[in-house]
Amino acid sequence: MNGNMEYPLYIHTLSRDEAMEWIMDEYGESLKRFIYTYVKNKAQTDDIFQEVLFTVYQKIDTFQGRSSLKNWLYRITANKCKDYLRSPFHRIFIWKEEISGEVTNSTPENTYLLDEQKRTVIEAILKLPIKYREVLILQYYKEFTIQEISDLLKVNPSTIKTRIMRAKEKLKDLLKEDFLNE
Amino acid sequence: MSNLSKKDFDAYFGKNSLYSEDDKEKFFNRVHKVRRKRHVIPQLLTVAFVIGFLAIGITLVKDGSLFLTPGDSPSELDQVQIPNKYDQENESTVSTAIDETITFPGGTIHLHTFEMGVSKNRMYGTVELEDGIKLLNGDGTIDIGGDHPLISLYFHNEEPESNNIVIESEAFNQVPDDITITIHNIHLYGNDSYEFTIDTSELEDSDSLPRRDMSQKIAEIKDTSIFLDRVSYTNDGLQFTIVYKAKKENQQIELASYSINEYFGEESAGSPNLITARNNNGDIGKVHGGSMAEGIFSQTYYKSFAESSEYIDVTVENLLYLVRVNKSVHFELEKK
Known part of the structure; x- marks a missing residue:
């Protein structure tokens, strides 16, 4: 908050x-x-x-x-x-790169602050389909609770939980690594 | 994953990378039509006001009267007035017959009905375009007079074969006597095209090769120079960048680097700014990604496509034009 x-x-x-x-x-x-x-x-x-x-x-x-x-x-x-x-x-297709005034994550400061593995995960999250991407963004970045995400997206909490679970599965597929285990 | 936090996302984006005072200025310019002066209230005073107002707010909540009536608060609030005759559930509308014509290079819009609704306003009309020209979309504003903010309007032609258009806008907060409609921009597309060839032998080793600035002028259409600005391999594949440069700033018509469409079969044939990349084997490249901004766009094709090609012919057809219309019509509204 x-x-x-x-x-x-x-x-x-x-x-x-x-x-x-x-x-x-x-x-x-x-x-x-x-x-x-x-x-x-x-x-x-x-x-x-x-x-x-x-x-x-x-x-x-x-x-x-x-x-x-x-x-x-x-x-x-x-x-x-x-x-x-x-x-x-x-x-329709996926946007891969900005041309001008891009959101850059390559400044020395950011490189220093953000470890490579986390950067990879964030980039993978941004590649997920919207319905999975938004629940992870709302939970991990915007720090909303399941109930708040449910209110915000007007989707019931159990569906939100399922989406988060599936989003993580899709992330695993994308990343081909097992550091997502909680 | 459980270790991922807001801090990591913030680090990913960098500090204050997206929002600036320009956003604020743009917004207030839009709602007030004039440049807005910044308040110059010392922060200390502001804090004092906040504390005071917070106390008043809490009192109002206790009274069950959180939503203020004029005079209840030391600060003025804009009041939203919804006329009683509006039926919120049945979306009653009030129609005004109008007869207004707006002309622009390439065509004419004739407006015949303005329909005022509870949730939306709709304006109905027809568009007449020169042969071979199609309407993609347009934008403008409605001025209801006084200090009320301009209301945005937007329209597009969902059925390119039909000449009927519906222009929608947000509903009014109150019923004005008369309104001024201004059409700012229209995007049209026609039969203009250009093409260029990429020699892949010039792009040998992929990942280590830096981007090249080719600055190669391809063509000039609608007083707009077209440059192949860069061709390179990126991690994702073969990327080229096209730059449009209009001869004059704000000229009435120029090429638009907007609504870029890649070829995906016959269905895509009529799309504006349709890009097709065909190699020396006759294969059509599949797009991996792309991006666009004002006057510039890029397209990335899978590397395997580039690697299996000696050269690639790229065609950009059905070029999209930005037409700056900036014309207004003014009329009175029916009240019932």
Whole structure:
């Protein structure tokens, strides 16, 4: 979670513009990374992020604090990404590489911070089909609980657990290694 | 797997790699149509406000009145007004007959009906295009006046043989007296094409070979120069990169590096920006991956295909054009 940023009450005391500014400051980077895990393309991440913001702007009055703000934002974002991926203009084949302004993971700092095995696993996760990729991203990266993922994706918890299990199996196939054993 | 954590993903992405103030500026420009000045409130004061407002918020929750009414809060809130006549469940609509025409290079759009709904607005019309030209999609905005944000609209032609179009947008938050529709961009595609040949003997050892910048101009179409910018082996296979460079910035029509489609049989024949790579044996290459951004795209073919080829002829056909329309129509809406 994002520490002390979970203040839906606070959001409701702000004007719409101020609320949007706050949301962008607090969640901008993490939401864009989340979008990137779906589309793996920076230009499309930028576009979808704008669409997410616009939807949030239009619907923020309807946010009633029944779920956390974070869950609400991620739900909107996941839906926008999947709408995009379902659109007829999305290219069917797998995106392998960015051309410009790419999300680079080859800086010396990152190379130092992230061991090679974990990098390989993350890259393999990003190659999984969306329904498996998103549950692993939500669980391991975004640190949502099974119940939260269930609420967010509107899929029952047992299905989420099954998807996570199958996602790991598919990862094993991809990685051909047995370090996934828990 | 159990060791994988948020920290690892963050390290993978790098620090603040995707979000920037440009995103914020772009968003506020969109919703306010004008550049927005940043608030210059000292952080300390902001914290004080937050604490104060939080206390008010908690009080409101205890009162069961979390959702504010004007005057309940020291800060102004935008109010969403949904007219009573809207039936939320049955999606009642209010139609306005219109007669508006927007012309652009290559065609005309005629709009005949604007339908205002609870969850969506729809505008119906027809598109007339020059022979051989097809509509892929378009975008624009609806201005309902005042300080209300612009509403995005988007349309595409699901049935290329039909000239009917439906333009959809998000519903209005309130019923305006009149609206201004602006069509910004349209993507059209026609019969233009270009081709080039890759000599695989120039790409000998794969993994150790650095990328080459060929900067080879292939053609010039719609005032856009086309360059074969790079051909190389990557870990995934043979990759080439195409760069489009328009003669002038924001010229009315130029080639678009968008909706790139690979050949996958006869079904793909009519697709825009259709790329076919055929080698000296007559085999058609299978695409391993690709990417695109504004003015540039790349395509990667399986290495086995490249290795079994002496040369590869690449054809890009049904080229897609970006047409900058930027034309508006204004009309009054029926209220019932």
